[in-house]
Amino acid sequence: xxxxxxxxxxxxxxxxxKSKLADALAHKLGMNVINVGQFxxxxxxxxxxxxxxxxxxxxxxxxxxxxxxxxxxxxxxxxLEHHVPDLFPExxxxxxxxxxxxxxxxYDRLKERGYAGKKLEENCQAEIxxxxxxxxxxxxxxxxxxxxxxxxxxxxxxxxxxxxxxxxQWQQDREKVRPGKRRAEGELEx
Numbered sequence: 001x002x003x004x005x006x007x008x009x010x011x012x013x014x015x016x017x018k019s020k021l022a023d024a025l026a027h028k029l030g031m032n033v034i035n036v037g038q039f040x041x042x043x044x045x046x047x048x049x050x051x052x053x054x055x056x057x058x059x060x061x062x063x064x065x066x067x068x069x070x071x072x073x074x075x076x077x078x079x080l081e082h083h084v085p086d087l088f089p090e091x092x093x094x095x096x097x098x099x100x101x102x103x104x105x106x107y108d109r110l111k112e113r114g115y116a117g118k119k120l121e122e123n124c125q126a127e128i129x130x131x132x133x134x135x136x137x138x139x140x141x142x143x144x145x146x147x148x149x150x151x152x153x154x155x156x157x158x159x160x161x162x163x164x165x166x167x168x169q170w171q172q173d174r175e176k177v178r179p180g181k182r183r184a185e186g187e188l189e190x
Contacts, residue, residue, distance in 0.1 A: 003076030005031065006170050007092055008163070011085040011136060012099035013127040015109040017150040021099060022081040024160045029077075029167055034070065036082035039063075053119050060087065067092075085136040094170060096140045097163065098133045099150040 008031070010022045019035065026033045040046055040056075040063050047057035064087070071078055071092045080088070085096060101109075106127050110120050126132065136145045148159045 002174075003074075003094070004174075005029075005075065005077035006094035006167060007071055007074075007076050007078045007080070009085060009088065009093045009096045010079060010081040010099065011083060011096065012132050012150070013101070013106065014083050014115075014123050015106050015113065016099040016101040016127070017156065018081040018083070018099055020156055021097070021148075021150065021159055022079045024156060025079050025163055028160055028164055031077045031079050033079045033081065034067070036063075036067075036080060036087075039067070058087075064088070083132065085132060086139040088139075090140050093140065094144065095163070095166060096136050096145045097159070098136045098145060098147050100130070100133065100147055101127060101149070101151050103127055105151050 008025065010018045010025070012018055022033045022035070025031060036058075040058050043063070043066050045059045045063035045066065047059045049056055067080075067088070071080065072089065076094075080093075082088075085098070103124055107120070107124055110123055115123065133145075133147055148162075149155050150159065
């Protein structure tokens with residue numbers, strides 16, 4: 001299937017600004033956002049409660065089946081945001097954005113959210129050891145994984161502009177599809 005707009009995964013350690021960037025991209029580019037955690041909750045795809053992390057696990061198989069209909073078989077134009085990049089099939093995404101943040105800034109953001117104990121410590125360690133970035137690089141083609149800093153408002157704006165230029169180029173490249181390919185899809189006459 002050929003998408004008319006790209007699908008973008010926005011990922012990173014909790015607190016790095018995934019929701020903020022995803023919403024800004026959706027607004028600027030006319031795309032739709034799927035917050036995977038919220039989608040799982042709305043579609044009864046939550047698993048057991050984890051008391052150590054004070055959150056639900058995801059019931060991955062039914063979640064991925066539902067997302068396949070929207071993301072895998074859809075027309076594109078989606079921004080998915082989630083902190084676990086290796087959950088999804090590679091074919092779903094045209095661009096994977098891994099947001100990074102200075103650990104001091106991240107610590108303050110997570111404390112403000114009420115994170116404490118093991119949950120706070122392990123999320124900060126994950127950022128220090130670039131766990132999410134490494135998972136993204138292992139799960140997707142190197143050329144679609146982009147690391148972006150996300151500490152101050154100016155960086156959010158820069159990131160939105162950078163991705164906007166990428167989307168423009170992606171669409172221009174799609175318009176240059178081989179004539180034989182378009183002919184096979186019935187868009188060109190012989």
